[in-house]
Amino acid sequence: MADGRPFHHGNLRAALLDQAEVVLHERGIDALSLRELARDTGVSHAAPRKHFIDRNALLDALAERGFTRLAADLRAAASQEPDDFRRVLHAASLAYLRFAEREPALLDLMLAAKVDSSSEAVRRAAELQFDTLTDIGRIGVDEGLYAASDVERLMIVLSATVQGIAAILISRRVTPSQSEVLIDDAIALFLAGAATESWKRFSEQHPWTIRVQGSAS
Amino acid sequence: MADGRPFHHGNLRAALLDQAEVVLHERGIDALSLRELARDTGVSHAAPRKHFIDRNALLDALAERGFTRLAADLRAAASQEPDDFRRVLHAASLAYLRFAEREPALLDLMLAAKVDSSSEAVRRAAELQFDTLTDIGRIGVDEGLYAASDVERLMIVLSATVQGIAAILISRRVTPSQSEVLIDDAIALFLAGAATESWKRFSEQHPWTIRVQGSAS
DNA sequence: ACCTGAACACCGTTCAAGT
DNA sequence: ACCTGAACACCGTTCAAGT
Numbered sequence: 102m103a104d105g106r107p108f109h110h111g112n113l114r115a116a117l118l119d120q121a122e123v124v125l126h127e128r129g130i131d132a133l134s135l136r137e138l139a140r141d142t143g144v145s146h147a148a149p150r151k152h153f154i155d156r157n158a159l160l161d162a163l164a165e166r167g168f169t170r171l172a173a174d175l176r177a178a179a180s181q182e183p184d185d186f187r188r189v190l191h192a193a194s195l196a197y198l199r200f201a202e203r204e205p206a207l208l209d210l211m212l213a214a215k216v217d218s219s220s221e222a223v224r225r226a227a228e229l230q231f232d233t234l235t236d237i238g239r240i241g242v243d244e245g246l247y248a249a250s251d252v253e254r255l256m257i258v259l260s261a262t263v264q265g266i267a268a269i270l271i272s273r274r275v276t277p278s279q280s281e282v283l284i285d286d287a288i289a290l291f292l293a294g295a296a297t298e299s300w301k302r303f304s305e306q307h308p309w310t311i312r313v314q315g316s317a318s
Numbered sequence: 319m320a321d322g323r324p325f326h327h328g329n330l331r332a333a334l335l336d337q338a339e340v341v342l343h344e345r346g347i348d349a350l351s352l353r354e355l356a357r358d359t360g361v362s363h364a365a366p367r368k369h370f371i372d373r374n375a376l377l378d379a380l381a382e383r384g385f386t387r388l389a390a391d392l393r394a395a396a397s398q399e400p401d402d403f404r405r406v407l408h409a410a411s412l413a414y415l416r417f418a419e420r421e422p423a424l425l426d427l428m429l430a431a432k433v434d435s436s437s438e439a440v441r442r443a444a445e446l447q448f449d450t451l452t453d454i455g456r457i458g459v460d461e462g463l464y465a466a467s468d469v470e471r472l473m474i475v476l477s478a479t480v481q482g483i484a485a486i487l488i489s490r491r492v493t494p495s496q497s498e499v500l501i502d503d504a505i506a507l508f509l510a511g512a513a514t515e516s517w518k519r520f521s522e523q524h525p526w527t528i529r530v531q532g533s534a535s
Numbered sequence: 536a537c538c539t540g541a542a543c544a545c546c547g548t549t550c551a552a553g554t
Numbered sequence: 555a556c557c558t559g560a561a562c563a564c565c566g567t568t569c570a571a572g573t
Binding site: 214217227307 | 431433444472475478480482485499502508513516526528
């Protein structure tokens with residue numbers, strides 16, 4: 102403490118998280134160590150403990166931030182295309198892919214979070230992200246494409262598809278531009294299927310009873 | 319070496335992998351350490367190095383085994399329902415979910431493998447797994463559901479969906495039985511969509527040019 | 536060809552003590 | 555209330571040396 106540095110950092114928690122995001126982005130999750138973050142932030146290696154009880158708590162906080170930002174991205178993308186449902190789905194799906202492309206390690210971290218072992222804050226953030234999708238899905242009802250009672254089940258399947266395509270992108274089995282073609286295909290197939298009599302009959306004969314963890318709507 | 323243990327283990331590589339699978343299954347990837355594996359296998363902590371240059375090489379070998387087993391599971395499930403395409407898709411998808419349920423940490427590991435940084439062996443094993451899906455998809459052509467030229471693109475979208483549903487299951491946002499309902503929905507929607515005029519027009523107007531990394535067929 | 540033992544440079548986590 | 559410094563029990567990785 103011979104330098105003029107104050108004893109209290111003042112904003113250590115936020116500083117650690119910011120630096121953690123940089124490391125996660127640049128060198129991946131394996132390179133993320135509490136001790137290095139402490140060094141880079143100019144505090145002792147034991148200081149982070151006041152803010153994050155262990156490494157997992159830090160990862161949880163990162164995941165929470167990630168969900169919040171992803172939800173904002175999706176909402177922003179969707180609100181720019183208010184007219185046509187296909188274009189809304191397309192914009193939101195591309196926003197998801199771009200997030201995956203920009204922050205593959207962060208998305209991996211978010212998807213790796215087990216609902217029952219992660220913090221309440223992470224759950225709430227993931228919930229908000231799913232609610233965003235459900236809101237988007239309701240536009241399809243407004244346009245008369247499918248029944249209101251089908252919104253949740255359809256959006257879960259579509260978001261699983263988008264998530265799966267993002268996983269293919271992250272593992273670099275396709276290029277970013279190829280993944281956009283996959284999204285085009287997926288949405289075309291989704292919209293075609295949801296509007297069929299065949300699907301209508303199926304969904305009536307198989308009532309929906311699932312309440313997804315992390316869905317408040 | 320005062321015990322009667324031979325100097326050469328004889329089968330150290332396989333023994334390490336077997337033990338690694340047990341640890342991965344019981345305590346997850348974070349608990350997987352080369353030193354512990356060495357202890358449990360009765361060799362020095364430096365012995366594994368002859369067989370796995372580093373921890374990542376061990377993880378690669380585990381992923382490779384995983385892909386091979388998953389492909390076998392899918393093939394077995396599909397071949398038990400040779401008559402009806404819907405039932406074949408259903409059986410294969412459920413096999414995928416059961417694999418995810420039995421070995422969540424292993425599947426995470428497999429999906430985390432970046433194509434360009436993992437070993438040739440992992441790539442080949444992942445390839446074989448995808449080829450299995452493509453083979454299954456051809457049954458849909460035989461049944462006149464869609465064009466032969468659409469097999470790859472349709473199966474990629476479907477497998478992305480199944481993978482996404484598996485991810486939802488692994489993160490425990492739904493129960494295993496709920497995930498099966500999601501699969502039912504996804505397949506119903508997929509089959510309904512693939513058979514529409516709308517999809518047929520789309521796929522003709524948007525020719526398929528993607529060659530997925532890890533697809534030999 | 537395969538394995539050992541010591542050594543190095545890291546970790547996460549804990550805790551008494553300082554300001 | 556927040557941070558430090560020392561300590562403990564782990565890691566992965568390397569390498570000369572043994573059989």
